[in-house]
Amino acid sequence: MVPPQCVYFRMLYHYLDQKRKEGSARLHATYLVSGKFVENGTTSHKVSVVREDQLEDAKSKMSLTVSVHVYSVQKAVLKDSGPLYSADYDAVKENLRNCSRYSAIRCADAVPRSSAEVQQACETTQAPPPETEQIKANHSNLASKPTSKQPKGIMGMFANKNVSKNQDSSKEIKLEQKEVTPVVETSKTKPAPKTNPVTNFFAKQAAKKPDKSIKEEVEIAQTSSSVDEKPTSPPPKAETPVKEELAKDAVVEKDTSKTKRLEHSDSEEEKNESRRKKRRRIKKPEPDSSDDEVIPDSPPQLQEKRDPSPSPEIQVKKEPVAVSHSDELSDCKRRKRRRVLKSRTFVDDEGCIVTEKDYESESYSETEDDFKFSQPTPKNPNPPKPSTGKKEEEKKSKKAAAASNKSTKQASIMGFFQKK
């Protein structure tokens, strides 16, 4: 019994063959080669997409070639695999959550193994798990029936959607489809479970090839002798871990900013001083507190607390301790911190790169330049001097005042008072 997707492979091959015999069009093909590959003593199942000129080379490198079929046909010579990925990017994106929806391989008996079974299988088999296990599929079939395994991705070859986009481009899908439809009629006479996927696919007239694309991504990642070297990681997989991280960061930041707002209403100066240190990335810049603050060079313990750490929560806890220390050492003239308008570029929770300007504490020594405080602290030996200091300081204090008025209203407005 032949799986229906073999029909498509044959069709594609037949098409290619026919066109070449006719000599009407210069067509180039890429092939999907899969088989056993031995490297450094370990055997693995390798699937790769190769250009036609590299096909023989790829086949010879495999100890056992399981399947070879035409992956794509195009008029242009593909210098790299980029277009193969780009061509169905949108189709994949739309079907991200439903990747195996249009898979042609169905087997009622195949169910995902329980973890115990998987462990057992790992212990008993010598060979490492096949690389293609990354793809969600019925992998239990793989080890036992390598010969009957067919890459599911070929279904994607017949995507309707890309026809309108790439009329004369990479994949000659349109023609194949016309040729395939008459075959569908005949295939309907086949046993029901086999034809269901086929008829479903064409009945829906949908243009999704998610499996193939995931496969494609894996294959592209795995190709060694084929077109290019750099693997392209699947965009959804890459994006989601980043987004998770960022979301986590954002949540952490938001929590601390809330606590800061509550504290701000108290307007206690000690709290202002130490709070300023914590803030690495703030939605609302708060340069309202004093520009400078005396902190000691030593002890290192205090220094550590003053240094902004990536986890604001830790700093929140340290705050009361730091405050008490500052009382003791405030009358020493040492390195000071000032608030400097700095521009930071980061990726926020939506995956957008955002440049934000805000005030950050920067440590500098007193002798470096003049400075002034906008608010006096009783234990600070240097009272604020609004009339003196450099121009920058003046600007800063003005902006600090302006920001303090507006900090409750809009978050990013400060950025527009500075020239880039």
Next chain:
Amino acid sequence: SVKHLFGLQFLRLKMTTLTRQDLNFGQVVADILCEFLEVAIHLILYVREVYPSGIFQKRKKYNVPVQMSCHPELNQYIHDTLHCVKPLIEKNDAEKVVVVIMDKEHHPVERFVFEISQPPLLSISSDTLLSHVEQLLRAVILKISVCDAVLENNPPGCTFTVLVHTREAATRNMEKVQVIKDFPWIVADEQEVHMQEPRLIPLKTMTSDIVKMQLYVEERAQKAS
């Protein structure tokens, strides 16, 4: 090297801020277009084999792989060129940006013409607009990467240059003001601008609310000289 690697998602964020602050929307469109043109020029150089493929490196743009050059001088040239083009695009003075590929005798063999037009009243309504633009630009990139199918091979030893066709008298200002020091724009030679018996091969058209762009290639009938 590509200086801003901001995806269009960044511009989405930037734009919502801009509308509140009433800043120049033309700048946003110019940013998008110049980023795109940078990628497109690199890709054209790769696909048409103007430079050996060894200097190119796979990078990601609009979430798809693209080939960009690593050669610093080449990158600087392209970047500076587009930096000068940007103010023209901002004011909607640039009609066409043309990448001309010339043979050893400096006669053009191919011209990739990007015709740009912006609607007079620009308005941004939603976030989906920019992701749609990204999708359209992706399609143009894809088309460039397979344009080999419709073009004849170029002779060896080709060079390239970038021409800008401006509307009205914008060029007069360009000559007066050097946007980048020691990187002047000069009026192009007639022979660079016009080609003998060009064949017109359309590649892609994209239409969006913020910009309309057409990409076609003018190809010399006989390339080998």
